[in-house]
Amino acid sequence: MKEEKIIIPANGYLMLFIAFSVLIGSIFLTFYKENAMFALLLVAVFIILPGFIMVQPNNSRVLLLFGKYIGTIKKNGLYWVNPFYTKKKISLRASNFDSERLKVNDKMGNPIMISTILVWRVKNTYKAAFDVDNFENFVRVQTDAAVRKLASMYPYDNFADEGLDEDITLRSSVNEVSETLEKEIDERLSIAGIEVLEARIGYLAYAQEIANAMLKRQQATAIVAARHKIVEGAVSMVEMALEELGKKQIVDLDEERKAAMVSNLMVILCGDKDASPVLNTGTLNH
Incomplete structure (x- = not known):
């Protein structure tokens, strides 16, 4: 039998x-x-x-x-x-399993803390009773093994300075990662007659020893991206200002005055502090 x-x-x-x-x-x-x-x-x-x-x-x-x-x-x-x-x-009822937070390395070798929430139930009582020694302990051990394997398959996040261009990451691709995790755990638990109803990452963060460094890195990346958008907008606004001034013939600017105007506008638009106006009662040369 x-x-x-x-x-x-x-x-x-x-x-x-x-x-x-x-x-x-x-x-x-x-x-x-x-x-x-x-x-x-x-x-x-x-x-x-x-x-x-x-x-x-x-x-x-x-x-x-x-x-x-x-x-x-x-x-x-x-x-x-x-x-x-x-x-x-x-028992044939659905059971929840919240794994411990494991310290593992992601695809880039960065240490991260990760845990999973698993919903499972017994589907085949013969396999659960006789093909494994203790099916509840088997669920815990194989889930931890699947989480470790999953973490090594994907990076925690994308970083442009490392030349990393991954479509799926642990942080941003929640649905894709959960599907992969669920499939991996289901294959491991099938030997025990266990059916996986749902598997999702319950906790994800960098390990404590690199958390501060990675936070600063993420902040720096966000600042650079914001500055890039600001510069693009500032250049567009300066270009529009010069074009409108020339089109409406409000003032005739030579190359020196245009350069000075561009410099002032770029400083005002790209600066992170409010500009202090200075009245010039002379000329640019005096």
Whole structure:
């Protein structure tokens, strides 16, 4: 037997009625007939009692007889089975697993802290019970291994100065990374009959020893990008100003005056502080 076998045992309510009837009958006959032989029926009742099984919704019972797999009960209700069966309870409900924060290296070798949130449930009770030693511990260990592998496949973020141009990163590509993680974990847990319902990164950050340096780096990158936009806008505004002044013939500027005007406008538009106006009562040459 290598596959899961679903069985439906005898109705527990019927056997409960029979056991109760035998119990009452044995007590009555023992005292009425005054024959101790009828007391043996009590022994039969106590042998029957261990065979009763209550299966709640989204639970199962794996049945064994002296080491031999008999089958799995998945339908909820009250049942009666062979009293000598060994009954192992396995929950079929969805379970959450929040992994510990692991320190791993991303694709660029930067140490990062990462954890995952996994939603899983048992799909094949035979594999969960017999193909692995402890399926709950198996889920934890294989999830950690999958997270370590995932972190080494992608960089934490893109940095232009390293010539890195990745379409998928751990920080920005949440959906793509989650799909890859879910597929990786599902392949690892299939041997234990585990179905992965969802897998997502729960925590992601640089490791403490490089967190401050990377924060400064990100800030510097943001400042450079902002300055680049400011300069582009300033050049466009200066160009528009010179064009409008020439078109409307408000003032006739020679090359020297244009250069001075461009310089002043660029300083005002690109500066990070408010400009202080200076009145020039002379000429540019005096």
